[in-house]
Amino acid sequence: MRHDKEGFAQEAIAMAKVGKQIGDYLRILMFSSYAEALPCSVDDIKRITDPFTGCFISRLPITVALMRFTLKVATLFEQGKTAEAAEFMRVGIPQLEENMAFTQGDPSPLQKAYEHEQQGWQLFYSSLTGVEQALQAGESWALSVQKAAQQIVANCWVNAPQS
Secondary structure, eight states, X not given: OOSOHHHHHHHHHHHHHHHXXXXXXXXXXXXXHHHHHSSSXXXXXXXXXXXXXXXXXXXXXXXXXXXXXXXXHHHHXXXXXXXXXXXXXXXXXXXXXXXXXXXXXXXXXXXXXXXXXXXHHHHHHHHHHHHHHHHHTTOHHHHHHHHHHHHHHHTSGGGOOOO
């Protein structure tokens, strides 16, 4: 049994902060890349999403994320927190590498995924428009689609009866 529970708890809390800080660096890379992929200007997107998500959008996301990561590691070593610094690097480096592989390139895998998803949504909305027009025209296949969709929605947990 540990008799230094307070010290142990502080260590556990410090290690939990590792994940949050690395997550912030990943958000800088991801949100900045999303802002670049969208059809609006980055400035417009940043203005719309400030102060929350917008704070993660940067013109120099790789530089900002890697400098913050590096300075955090250097600070931990300077403070004598070598185990925390090593854990920060062990956890952070692979995540940063994976994220940069996804967000970099021309086009990046993120841009490709965005375009693919955008095409999917365009198809979805086009299909809805087609079904709506067919319903207005009284076409039987559209009525079948409508009934099937209503059944799916009725069975969703969102619509589950309250206990």
